[in-house]
Amino acid sequence: xxxxxxxxxxxxxxxxxxxxxxxxxxxxxxxxxxxxxxxxxxxxxxxxxxxxxxxxxxxxxxxxxxxxxxxxxxxxxxxxxxxxxxxxxxxxxxxxxxxxxxxxxxxxxxxxxxxxxxxxxxxxxxxxxxxxxxxxxxxxxxxxxxxxxxxxxxxxxxxxxxxxxxxxxxxxxxxxxxxxxxxxxxxxxxxxxxxxxxxxxxxxxxxxxxxxxxxxxxxxxxxxxxxxxxxxxxxxxxxxxxxxxxxxxxxxxxxxxxxxxxxxxxxxxxxxxxxxxxxxxxxxxxxxxxxxxxxxxxxxxxxxxxxxxxxxxxxxxxxxxxxxxxxxxxxxxxxxxxxxxxxxxxxxxxxxxxxxxxxxxxxxxxxxxxxxxxxxxxxxxxxxxxxxxxxxxxxxxxxxxxxxxxxxxxxxxxxxxxxxxxxxxxxxxxxx
Numbered sequence: 029x030x031x032x033x034x035x036x037x038x039x040x041x042x043x044x045x046x047x048x049x050x051x052x053x054x055x056x057x058x059x060x061x062x063x064x065x066x067x068x069x070x071x072x073x074x075x076x077x078x079x080x081x082x083x084x085x086x087x088x089x090x091x092x093x094x095x096x097x098x099x100x101x102x103x104x105x106x107x108x109x110x111x112x113x114x115x116x117x118x119x120x121x122x123x124x125x126x127x128x129x130x131x132x133x134x135x136x137x138x139x140x141x142x143x144x145x146x147x148x149x150x151x152x153x154x155x156x157x158x159x160x161x162x163x164x165x166x167x168x169x170x171x172x173x174x175x176x177x178x179x180x181x182x183x184x185x186x187x188x189x190x191x192x193x194x195x196x197x198x199x200x201x202x203x204x205x206x207x208x209x210x211x212x213x214x215x216x217x218x219x220x221x222x223x224x225x226x227x228x229x230x231x232x233x234x235x236x237x238x239x240x241x242x243x244x245x246x247x248x249x250x251x252x253x254x255x256x257x258x259x260x261x262x263x264x265x266x267x268x269x270x271x272x273x274x275x276x277x278x279x280x281x282x283x284x285x286x287x288x289x290x291x292x293x294x295x296x297x298x299x300x301x302x303x304x305x306x307x308x309x310x311x312x313x314x315x316x317x318x319x320x321x322x323x324x325x326x327x328x329x330x331x332x333x334x335x336x337x338x339x340x341x342x343x344x345x346x347x348x349x350x351x352x353x354x355x356x357x358x359x360x361x362x363x364x365x366x367x368x369x370x371x372x373x374x375x376x377x378x379x380x381x382x383x384x385x386x387x388x389x390x391x392x393x394x395x396x397x398x399x400x401x402x403x404x405x406x407x408x409x410x411x412x413x414x415x416x417x418x419x420x421x422x423x424x425x426x427x428x429x430x431x432x433x434x435x436x437x438x439x440x441x442x443x444x445x446x447x448x449x450x451x452x453x454x455x456x457x458x459x460x
Contacts, residue, residue, distance in 0.1 A: 071327025113147030140181030191371030343380025
């Protein structure tokens with residue numbers, strides 16, 4: 029559906045400032061930014077002028093649609109995955125051999141698509157750190173963990189990474205995301221292969237006493253809170269089946285869509301009821317990260333409305349038309365802004381082009397949807413700010429006295445030389 033909104037460029041300023049705050053303030057004004065109430069304050073201050081502008085100009089429908097049918101399902105899904113996975117505790121200390129570390133990351137690549145990149149990252153990061161505690165060289169393991177578990181592993185389902193869930197909300201069927209299996213397999217296989225050789229190189233450089241200590245200091249892997257896997261399956265089934273594809277009556281009233289959200293919320297509440305409080309405490313579970321997401325995305329979703337309307341109206345004049353262009357533009361912005369609003373922005377741009385040739389999925393050509401989906405997930409790993417779990421993994425690593433590279437060193441020493449060539453290869457092979 030084409031729209032011709034009369035949206036001035038100035039109305040995009042709060043959105044740009046919101047994304048700028050997320051990118052810059054953690055690096056420049058960290059003490060202020062680490063308090064969630066300050067994030068909420070910034071979101072509210074930047075949202076108010078946008079809401080006034082939209083209401084005065086009669087765009088009430090756009091506000092309701094974005095907040096009720098995008099923001100609310102988005103936060104409920106993320107909150108439920110966060111709550112349920114926070115009730116699963118994996119402990120133990122096995123040998124930190126390259127083969128075992130690679131297996132850990134490989135398991136994370138699979139889990140990320142079904143419990144979300146945040147859930148998989150938070151489940152596995154502490155056991156990975158514990159396993160590698162005796163090793164001298166371990167920063168590379170955390171870097172590849174961010175790339176694989178916190179990002180690239182989440183490409184197979186709309187649960188995997190928030191940008192994909194937004195594409196699902198725009199009409200892409202749950203099972204459609206399985207068609208991204210070749211991109212998922214190629215990217216993660218190459219990353220795991222490179223990681224195995226890098227870890228083998230560092231393993232040979234380890235002091236003899238570190239290897240000896242690692243071999244003798246072994247505790248078997250133990251999984252607690254297994255009941256939460258039932259609730260996790262409940263969420264997966266809700267997203268897959270509680271929608272208009274399987275429940276035709278949902279089309280008769282758009283508010284019937286919230287059947288899915290009600291069941292997802294129920295799964296989260298059951299997780300809270302049936303998981304021992306002590307287990308969550310040992311898992312260092314707090315509500316702080318999901319509060320942060322809720323407050324920031326409140327600002328993002330409100331300020332994003334004029335930007336999306338502008339892009340739909342001016343899509344044909346911006347020169348972004350081919351799948352490779354969508355791939356790289358989505359990728360560049362997903363690297364430095366959050367990948368979720370980036371994916372939504374480029375989907376709106378694609379809708380505005382009004383192309384109706386070939387296979388249409390979620391209202392746009394399938395090859396363009398593939399480009400947007402793959403780029404937003406993969407390129408989220410290019411910087412610490414590309415995807416939510418990246419900073420969380422970095423914070424947990426630093427809590428455990430692992431000296432992580434700073435923002436620019438991460439790019440220069442890792443993402444530009446390891447990740448970017450793989451992402452370019454993926455485009456050359458699959459995005460045409």
